[in-house]
Amino acid sequence: MLLASLAFVPAGLVAQDNGGSERKTEKTPAMSQKVYDALTKAQELIEEKKYNEGLAALRELERQEGLEPYEKAQMYNYFAYTYFTMERYKDAIDAYRKVLAQPELPTGLVRNSLYTVAQLYFITEEYRNAVDTINKWFEVAEKPTENAYMLLGQGYYQLEEYKKALDPLKKAYRMVREKGEKPKENLLLLLRVIYFNLEDYQNMIAILKELVDMYPKNEYWLTLAGVYSELKQYEKQMSILEILYERGALERGAQQLNLANLFLLNDVPYKAAQVLEKGINEGKIEEDVRNLRLLSQAWSQAQYPEESIPPLKKAAQKSDDGDLHMRLAQSYINLDRYEEAVSELRTAFDKGNLKRPDQARVMLGMALFELERFDASKEAFRLASRDDRSRKAAEQWLSYVSNEQTRKDQLRKSLEQRRQ
16 A cells, blocks of 8 residues: 555666656756766666676776766666665665765756655665655655655654644645546545544545545445444444445354344344344354344344244253243243243253342243142242242232132132032
8 A cells, every 4th residue: 555656767867857747957967978888788787687797887887986976876876776676675775875975966866866765765664764755855846746745644654643644645635636636545545544543533434435435345335334333323334334235245244243233223123133034044143142142132122022932942042041041931921822931931940040030930920820820820929939029029929829719719619509
């Protein structure tokens, strides 16, 4: 992301200008025929990839006395180019320093050398030197391009000086926009990460919206959804993830779980249940206790009590304690399926480790009462009444069951007498 491309060429006998299309006309210093021929010979060897021979030719020229500053500068420029081609970047930097050490150089050669050295410092990850060098280049540049401001911003970013990085990057962005052009993806990415580090989420959202508009990628949509989550704008986050899910772009189980939780958070339990069930069936969401319980909860909140039973039953079977069996029993009671409720409560007591065994006994007493198993029901309520937390309710139920048992016994006797 930091350097889209680096292409270095020797300045040759004409100084080029990286500071803009317009420049002042400068008189190029003279060069002797002897030096010109030596440089031409070295250049031919380098172009033939005979780098060591080319360097030997340049060193032979370096040993000669009486070279003019401009001739030395051009010689070291060829040294730098050769070292760069050989990927000897530190040697290339040293050679460019020698170029810049020469007096009375053409401004174009100074510009070229400074800009190239700054880029080389990026390659060698010497970011402080890169920033210092590019700032020196700005002092002599006539019309810096947006790429130069991007380079400076990248340097400050690598130094984690995010506020300093922001100004040149915003300048680069404005320059591109003023020309009516589309900002490069790398520029927008760099602005995005800097706004993130500065915790400026509103501006980060604006950049992400441009990214998804100009360079639509799922990762940018996901990042935008993440920012909305950071800002607690969960409905917007949900909308983005739902679009990606419908496109088939949410492949990971964790992403689908996140969407299901957002559906539940925003009171859309039916969609949550659909996402969870599909994800579990496809093996993308793990069929563990937690996710099965969540699926059951989603169906229950969506007012589909029958659909909530199977996942809760699987979760209870996988669980090490009896609490989920107790919850399953409650679901059966709500559906008037009392025999199954009693069975689940018995299993809950067998597994143990119940958080509220007193409540389980109250539920057992209620289910047994509905089955008219009054003696067993009263025993369950008597056991529940030993716990202070359920004593009052259990005693009330105990009294009610006893009265109902008496009433039904009397009713049966009355019916038998009538039949006789």
